[in-house]
Each structure stands twice: as structure tokens, then as C-alpha cells.
Amino acid sequence: MPRNKEFDYTEKLESARNLFWEKGYHATSMHDIVDAMKLNRSSIYDTYGNKHDLFLKCLSNYADFKEEQYSQALQAKNKGISALENIIRDVVEQTITDNKACLTVKTIFEIVPEDQEVRQFLLKSGKSLHAILEKAIVQAQQNGDLKSESSSPIIARYILSSFSSFWSHYNLTQNKKEVMEMVDFLIEQIKK
Incomplete structure (x- = not known):
């Protein structure tokens, strides 16, 4: 008779996710994983x-966390530009508070060029974050808060790609004000 699992x-x-987040996929050994997960x-x-299956499960767990973060930020200020600003500021604040790059960004640079399965997963999970941003952008455009004639998908992609630049600058300078x-x-x- 199989034993019941005696762990959460x-x-x-999340222990494995944090390890991958800290060390990166390639630098994390199975021995490290055993130690971290106990x-x-x-x-x-x-x-x-x-290891690869575990990493994909960690990415999925992280994607759920980020989607929840974006959704909560959107709901906290559910009016167009205020909601959009809240999402952007919340994501940047969280990145600086955690003092580490978004796991997705880190994975894009480390693994995506060689791993199509991870690439496809990130493309799929990124669509939900993109959709949350688009919702706020469309509402802000309808309210007249955004004057840009650029489409909401382009603006959403621009915002998402800016997050890695913010982290890069912070990582280099450690200057939150900048x-x-x-x-x-x-x-x-x-807004223009």
C-alpha cells in the first residue's frame, strides 16, 4: 500500500521555485533541489x-502568482489609467523589494534560446498578463486618459518589456529613485 505524502x-x-529563481536553472543541481525541498x-x-518537469511546475506556480498580482493591482484601482499605473508601480515595487529579477525575465535570458517547451509555456502565460494590461489600457483609452493612437496590444507589450529594463537599471545602480x-x-x- 503506497504511503500518503507527508508534505505540503x-x-x-515554492522552495524549488525560489532556488531556481536565485541560482538559475543551469546552476541548480539535483543535490541543491534535494537540500532546498528537504x-x-x-x-x-x-x-x-x-528537474525539467519540476522547473516547468515552478514556472507555472510563478505565473499564477504574477497573474494574481496583476489582477489585484488592477482591482485595487479599477479605473483605466489609475489601474494601469497601479499595476506598473506594484510590479516594479515588488521587484525592488524582492531584489531579484522576475523569474520569467531571468528564464527568458537563460533558457528560452535553447528550450522550446519553456519558450512556449512563457508565451502562453505571458498572454494572461498582457490581457490584464490591455484591459486597463482599453479602459484608459475609452476614458480619454491615454491619447496615444498606438494599439492596446503594442502599449501592453511596451510596458511588459520595460519591466526588465527597470530591473536591469536597479541591479546596476541600486538607485530606487532613478x-x-x-x-x-x-x-x-x-499617456501621450
Whole structure:
């Protein structure tokens, strides 16, 4: 008769996620994973699969977290430009508070060029974040808060791609004031 699992699936998954987030996929060994999750190898393989499967599950867990973050920021200020500004500021604040790049951004640079499965997963999960931003953009355009004639998909892509630039600048300078000035500039530009 099989034993019941005596650990919290999500808690252990988040331990692995944080390890991948800190060290990167390639630098993380199975030994590191065993230590971080405090599980034996067979439990990890039986429950989460191999390292790659585990990583995909971690990415999925992170994607759910980011979607929830964007949704909550949108709902906190559910009026067009206010909602859009809230999402942007919330994401940047969280990145600076965590003092680490978005796991998605880190993965794009480290793994996507060589791993089509991860690439496809990130493209799919990015669509939900893009849709949340688009919703706020469309509402802001309808309210007359955004004067730009650019389409909402282009503006949403621009915002999403700006997040990695903000982190890059902060990582180099450790200057939150400058990053927040860049955020203000981004918001000014999309309002035009």
C-alpha cells in the first residue's frame, strides 16, 4: 500500500521555485533541489518529475502568482489609467523589494534560446498578463486618459518589456529613485 505524502506540495514547490529563481536553472543541481525541498530524490521524482518537469511546475506556480498580482493591482484601482499605473508601480515595487529579477525575465535570458517547451509555456502565460494590461489600457483609452493612437496590444507589450529594463537599471545602480523616475517617464509616454 503506497504511503500518503507527508508534505505540503505547494510549499515544497515554492522552495524549488525560489532556488531556481536565485541560482538559475543551469546552476541548480539535483543535490541543491534535494537540500532546498528537504525531500529525498525519489519523492521529488515521484511527485514533481525530473528537474525539467519540476522547473516547468515552478514556472507555472510563478505565473499564477504574477497573474494574481496583476489582477489585484488592477482591482485595487479599477479605473483605466489609475489601474494601469497601479499595476506598473506594484510590479516594479515588488521587484525592488524582492531584489531579484522576475523569474520569467531571468528564464527568458537563460533558457528560452535553447528550450522550446519553456519558450512556449512563457508565451502562453505571458498572454494572461498582457490581457490584464490591455484591459486597463482599453479602459484608459475609452476614458480619454491615454491619447496615444498606438494599439492596446503594442502599449501592453511596451510596458511588459520595460519591466526588465527597470530591473536591469536597479541591479546596476541600486538607485530606487532613478527607477521610479523611469516609471514616471513610462507612464507619461503612454499617456501621450
